[in-house]
Amino acid sequence: MTPQMLIAAAHIPAPHVPFGGLSPLLAFLGGALIVLMVGLMSPRRVREQGVPALAIIALGAAIGLTIWQWGDQRSILDGALRIDGTYLVANLILATGGIAAVLLAWRSAAGHEAAHGELHALLLSSLGGMSLLTAAQNTVVLFLGLELLSIPLYVLCATEMRRERSLESGLKYLIIGSVGSATLLYGLALIYGATGSSSFGAIAGAISARSLTGDVMLLGGITLAIAGFCFKASVAPFHQWTPDVYEGAPTPITAFMAVATKVGALVAFLRFFDVALIGASGDWAPTVAVLAAITIIVGNVGALGQSSLKRMLAYSSVAQAGYMLAGVVVASKLGVRATLLYLIVYLFMNMAAFAVIVARERETSFGDDIQAVAGIGRSRPWLAWPLTLSMLGLAGIPATAGFVGKFYLIDAAVSGGYTWLGVVIVIGSMISLAYYLPVVAAMWMREAPASAAAPAAGPSGEPGPSGSPYPAIAGGSPELDEAGSAPAHGGPHGEVVLVAVLAGAATLFFGIVPQPLFDLVAHAGRGLGLF
Amino acid sequence: MPPLSVLIWLPAAFGLRGALAGIGPLGRALARDGREQLVPGALALIASIAALGLAIGYIVEYGPGTQSGQTVTQTLQHVTNVAWIPALGIHYKLGVDGLNVLLIGLTTLVFAVAMLAANLRSGPGATERPRLYYFFFMLAESAVLGAFLAQDLALFVAFFDLMLIPFYFLMGMWGRGSRPDRIKATIKLVIYTLVGSLLMLAAAIATGVLASQQHGTHITFALSSLQALPLSKGSQEWIFLFFAAAFLVKMPAFPLQGWMPDGYRTMPIEVLMVFSGVLSKVGAYGFLAIVLPLFPKAAVHFQMLMLLIALISILYGSVVAFTQTDARLIAGYSSIAQLGFITLGIFALQPQGAEGALLQMVNHGLVVAPIFFIIFLLSRRAGGSEDIKDMGGIAFRAPVLATLFLVVALATLAMPGSANFVGEFMILLGLFKSKLVIAIIAFAGVAGASVYALRLFIRSMHNRVGEGVRSREISARDGLILAPLIGAILFLALYPQPALKRSEGSASAAIAEARLIAAPTVARVGAEEVSTPVVHSTPHLTVASGRHGSR
16 A cells, blocks of 8 residues: 555545444444354353353343434434434334343254354344344445345354254245345335435435336336335235244244344335335335235234144234334324334234243243143243233233234324225234134143143143143154253243243233333334425 | 222222232231132122122212203213323223213122122032132123223223123133033134124224314314214214124124124123123113214114114024023023114114113113023023923922012013013103104014013923922022122112113213204204203204205
């Protein structure tokens, strides 16, 4: 490097980097690096306990930094990112979901097989991608965030390396996810071609200034972008991968994907469509509304009759994505708030459910089959109540946060002139009762199957006349059984029960006292941009 | 009187304390004696009796409107009004008016009796897992009271949906029959009824949002505010249908009764008493308190449809009731017929009809709960069977039981002298004024009621003594359970006036607007006779009536 070049470099105006605004993102990514390095240390204790602890510290720091930024509203890095209420609320959801996922993964088989350091580093960098995605104000950053989110997840799905389904899940997700990314990228390129800009604000300006609403290139771009987003958010008809991937992935990872990917994808959806393409909303809103309706019906119908709880929750998450799209469609402040509020509620309800599944996978040999929760109302009330509240919440029963969330979404849909979509949400909820209620029935109204080997089954644990004896290996592969039976002797895992109880309690609490959630999202809609 | 929240949440609080029995010094002391199983039941009994006491207090204190002149405005008493979710305009607003004051009395009475029955059922038939049982039972009472007292549409919907959840557990965990059948019946019932209430959720949200949009005001769900912001006729119509679906399922009315036979057969006896005695009334109450005041135009538009549904329910319920041999189903189908009468009274859109319907709601609750309990007693004397073919001759050694049953049976068939007679008479009177033909057909239902009620009585109490029947007198314990209900039936038979006086103002106010729209001239003449300020002081009513008059 010659001295001239150095001098020239000094003259290039270095962009001002506002580290304050970036700090939550940096906490995620920095945490990922530290965790990865610490994971290389040899003492077993450090790897198995220090690494998750550090990951939780990093996530806690992200929450702290997010709260520090509270109320901030500005664009940073030359308008590439936007720090606003939506970003901050999304970060809170992400970090909370991340902590729950780390706790669930702490003593899981995935952690043992893939090294702990890698597992948590991937988790944190995926969170970093989501965080970036929720702040993106630029198609390039948007794509960058999406890829940073996705690639670690492809690996994470396959972290139970000795289980075929896990590997299959990772591969499937990789292929489908890449198709989705490519489609989105193509769409973004076409939109760039039509508007001549990659910044959301400039795209919106170009659309309104040049009245591009019927432009073929723009329409093509929007169509492909919708398809790409729909792949990521598992919106029908691009949801086919969801059940297989959710079922195959290690359960803590499934929990993380179900919650965090939805946050990333939906907030990006909100920003891109409700800010950049707001001028063309006449073009895309009816399409997305129809997609939302299809998603709600397809997801809820698909979940019927599933005996695997993870598959059932996968279809249910498809349906929930449909509900939340209703908030995107109306393209209003109310819609943004309703979507964010539902994302928070959705976090609690899903974490409670997945934590119970994780606990039961370790305690019984049934894996994630519905048999695994049969009769736990009597033997494991601390798991049965959270799962009950979660199921009732997902079905939208009053006194749970799910009711409030659904109420707000329908409210937003009706206010935005999409009354029919509100009715579809309700019809979806009706269908959903047919698969949520049997789970509750299994917990409270059936006896534990004979071989569940729940230690605390008590005097009533003997099978009723109708309880059919299942062979001990009914759960599936031997690896799973091995993973499931090993910790069972060590007693239930406190941290898993803790996640379940806290998430269940939050579901109930925010159903009765929802005001804090409304306060939280109140200033989120304001800063989005162009309303 | 204490605020209404005390009444609503007292049962749930005691139920929760009961569920946590075994915690705290008292719980531990009892646990040492091995008596902790009795604590939840005792707490639930105390709570339900205290709630009954409170409810009686509210009834006594409730005066029928302002006495000066002949004012018949709806006065809301003991109002609690707190913003619950300000962002959505949802208030935690409770109040007692003429529509719900008697119904909370009915609710607390039937629940208290059910708790008495559950507590006295000791020995081998005692409830398993009492902590959860009484917790869910008390939660149910809280939710039902909340639904009756809510003065905010969203709050009503929340309570309405919520009250089903405890019944889901109560039926599924403690129901009769084999486990898979029981679970199937439970899920069927819950899905049937929740499907209706979810439609209502969408309709309720639409009501609030569209009302605020059409009038350019801030969103609110308070019933009083919504009443002042009438929706356009088109919106009213689809919203009406959604609400009607929810309420008709709950009643149940004719095409929507599919959950009833399996559900009624599955429920444990106390749950059945409460479900048939109280929950079916929430639907009918919803029509009077919510649908007619908020969607009067649609109510008039669909008046004929609703009357036909009610009429078919009466005929269908009566006919099926006297072909069934399962005693529970006889009573169940008779309820369909009775609820049909109540619907007729409401949609006659005449003050007498609405008043009669309200009275009949209370009467039916008071009658059907003891009938189910008597059927339970009969089945114990007939070797456990609830089929009337297996009964017969039970009166032989049980004159007191037979007398009590006869009182209830005669009340069911609306014998002159019973309050049911007054109720049915007023319903038909109201109907005569508006729809003569339907009233004439409905008389067939009155005849039908005497056939099925007497058939049930004669086949079980008289006739040839059944094979497995061992007639014995009603025990003091069971007599104690029946006494409050039969006492209430007799009291209302002798003094229907206090009940009517409390409800007439609110009942006629509830239908006033729909009545004006249905028959503007007649209603106005009638209104001038009693000089209702409701009519003169609200200009938009006259506008509406004028438009419809010219049609």
